Amino acid sequence: MKKSLIALAVLAASGAAMAQSSVTLYGIADAGVTYLNGGSNWSGVTSGNNKTSRLGFRGVEDLGGGLKANFVLEGGINLDTGDGKSGGATDNGFQFKRQSTVGLAGNFGEVRLGRELTAAYNATARYDVFGSVGLAQSRLWADGGVVDANANANANANAKAVTTNQRISNAVTYVSPSFSGFKVGVNYGFGEVAGGNSKSGYMGAGLMYDNGPLSLGLGLERLKSGANSVATSDIDAWSLGGSYDFGVAKVLAGYRESKVDVAAGENKRLGYYVAATAPVGPGLVRASYNRYENKLAGFKEKADQFGLGYVYSLSKRTSVYGTYAYIKNKDGANLYTLGSSSQGSLKTNGSQQGVQVGITHAF
């Protein structure tokens, strides 16, 4: 999947001394055709339905004494248009918004500086069988998920560092070594507000336990209210997930909730899901059921989502996939559509169906 680029000293005329390097160029190209059947149907070519299309550079240097330096520069790509997928403004060019870090690793674990996925996300989002992408992804851990980070983003440009609950900018991250299957990660994301750091910023932790067929994860997050004119209190979220691999099938489940006080009262969002994967032929069947709930000051919104997919491996690096998803919003409120707002609307009963077929190629 990932290649190292051999380091060859550029030798003008003399012999060929070879110096091994640790710079790795890697990426994923994933695109497919999506059809959405809703109030107004939509079809198109979409990028990153099975895995996010990306390009990255990374390296590790052995400093001796068990110490290693490393870096990662990874950016998302909208393969359908060639744009950078920055998670921010549209059409803004390729950026290393997926990960941009420099770190030191040793027996003590690893310390990294920069932007990356949060430890809380890493601990529990891994139980989403659709990998947080595509029509059938769980929205619990995805962008636009339970922590209402966009409100924060709009309120204060400096808080941009902490606007998604998937990734965190301006962060110091610590990841522990594995102790008897346990591993912990911690992020502190600076709010970078002059005079107001004690009231802004992000802090989160993820605890992972992996032992044979059993895997468990716990995520804890706090997005401080200081730089957030919408919220009147900190936004807190916690998530719990786990999986057990029975061999013929793997069963997974997850729960996440977040809450924040706003002017109208407490805004609480929660969701849970159960899922399974099973190897069938050269590929993998994936199925999941998600429930989303939004409770804002006395009224409730709910939605149910079903997903079913198959990933057929042509090689270790290349696969084709098909995914079906169905969503049904309840209680008269429309919490989610399957695609983005420009990709068609819900039917009048609050439901929508979608299908994606495509190809994933890792390099």
Add this chain to the structure above:
Amino acid sequence: MKKSLIALAVLAASGAAMAQSSVTLYGIADAGVTYLNGGSNWSGVTSGNNKTSRLGFRGVEDLGGGLKANFVLEGGINLDTGDGKSGGATDNGFQFKRQSTVGLAGNFGEVRLGRELTAAYNATARYDVFGSVGLAQSRLWADGGVVDANANANANANAKAVTTNQRISNAVTYVSPSFSGFKVGVNYGFGEVAGGNSKSGYMGAGLMYDNGPLSLGLGLERLKSGANSVATSDIDAWSLGGSYDFGVAKVLAGYRESKVDVAAGENKRLGYYVAATAPVGPGLVRASYNRYENKLAGFKEKADQFGLGYVYSLSKRTSVYGTYAYIKNKDGANLYTLGSSSQGSLKTNGSQQGVQVGITHAF
């Protein structure tokens, strides 16, 4: 020109198992000095006068049974300023706007998903001896060419997918194998308008015939009107070109026309050209004559363009070039200038001359 990056598994402590990769890093750096003699003279350093400056990554994976997976990520660069050349907004950073595709190839041909040059463009633009770049390029197939795609772009952001007639986003592309010298390519570009796909989008085809010294190409294109508030009908274009290599010289010719109904009537644009190349010393002499005509509801605009150039090869990868171009607009209308609008204006008689000298280095 193009290099493969060797894939070496990063080996922490053990031996040196080598895994061959197919990731290729490639590009072109082209810059020169341009002088334009018009109503107000202009001079400057310009990028991509002989070949567009670019950086790309691509790879092919053999899946066995004659099947191959491939990807291409290629973006343009304004070498004079370091900006990305996205073909869209200015100063928007590096983007993979030249090509971003993932595909599968086999005996059946090749299917690709993403953004790329249209098959119609590929079939006939190859007869422009100046390669669609620089002062002397033919405008028939270039951006700002005959199909008025910008009108579309302004009218509907979703139609952005189909705003140029060189490249198409959100596309499914099929390219056939070669049968007795014949090869066909087809693009379908989704309009990606909710509820309106049947009335939007792009479809085009290119037919190529290559047999010894003879080469022929036919291009057919339709940009649907649905997402286009300016046009009251679909925009249709066709182009035809060919070349014959006599050895001492190669002769080339091309024709392209497009039309669309707008409020004021039918807007028809057409153009043709004859050109020749001849190897002289270690380089190539290139010459072309272009005629452009614009017929909008009863009035006509015309322009003649001459181009003469020499490309002197310093190696297979590196060459220096000089190009002279002259344009003369007629009938009192000013259809084209040689450079962009900020690069000086036409003389009062509608003419302009320009010279470019520079260097092209492929890597």
Add this chain to the structure above:
Amino acid sequence: MKKSLIALAVLAASGAAMAQSSVTLYGIADAGVTYLNGGSNWSGVTSGNNKTSRLGFRGVEDLGGGLKANFVLEGGINLDTGDGKSGGATDNGFQFKRQSTVGLAGNFGEVRLGRELTAAYNATARYDVFGSVGLAQSRLWADGGVVDANANANANANAKAVTTNQRISNAVTYVSPSFSGFKVGVNYGFGEVAGGNSKSGYMGAGLMYDNGPLSLGLGLERLKSGANSVATSDIDAWSLGGSYDFGVAKVLAGYRESKVDVAAGENKRLGYYVAATAPVGPGLVRASYNRYENKLAGFKEKADQFGLGYVYSLSKRTSVYGTYAYIKNKDGANLYTLGSSSQGSLKTNGSQQGVQVGITHAF
């Protein structure tokens, strides 16, 4: 630090012919934690405190007869957020704004076209022991330095080519070979204003002398007034610097001044500094004192800046660093803060202190 990517022809099934390449992928990942103690304190993760975080591609091709072709594509990165550091608009994606050139080198020296550091900057900024980055950098040669280029930028978009005194776009550059330790570089940056090139653009030269422990540099620059509605005359700057390496320590000094006539009178800025480095253990101690003065039509602004730092090398490629900086503005005017405007303000007495600790990893 820099690696060559080996060029291997992608061999589907046959033997393994190896074609040596000269494409080099390289970069720096630098991030740290910064604390600023001012009117309102600020803390955060910052990128490029010791060396600017960057990613680059470059290559050299031997054309025979002593002639070589080369290219450089290098862009800055804000490692704390993953954004491109373009020196221009925020959040604009990765761009090759540090250097984007194509060139030819031979016995005559080297000619390059594109964007790069000015020869004047290269000649004298090299005596800043903090390398023009981080809290303790000398502002004499840095962006926002003595030549008031931003005024120019705002006044005319076409003058963007010449808006910084560190780098120049749209430039033709000549660098001489070294004669008895002497080397000269010259830049001409086109103003690219239609009809007005004689009154716009940039020209500059740098003279370097390097002989054993002694190093001297002289920089001369003129930013023409034509495209500058603020200035009523050309902006002229000159700088002088030098260093002597005593072995136990290296002593460095520099001076720079620039002036321009504006409506209110002559605006003259000048500054000087003395600095020293000394190897201590596996690292380097760096110390500097800077004085900045701004004289505009009868009133004066002054600031003193002290910097002290240590760079501890973990390997040739990786180091950790700590930097302390103090600034004190005088005469009631606030000429500079240590960080950017969003990173806290000065104390009421015009002073500010800051500390940075971080890691630099070159690849």
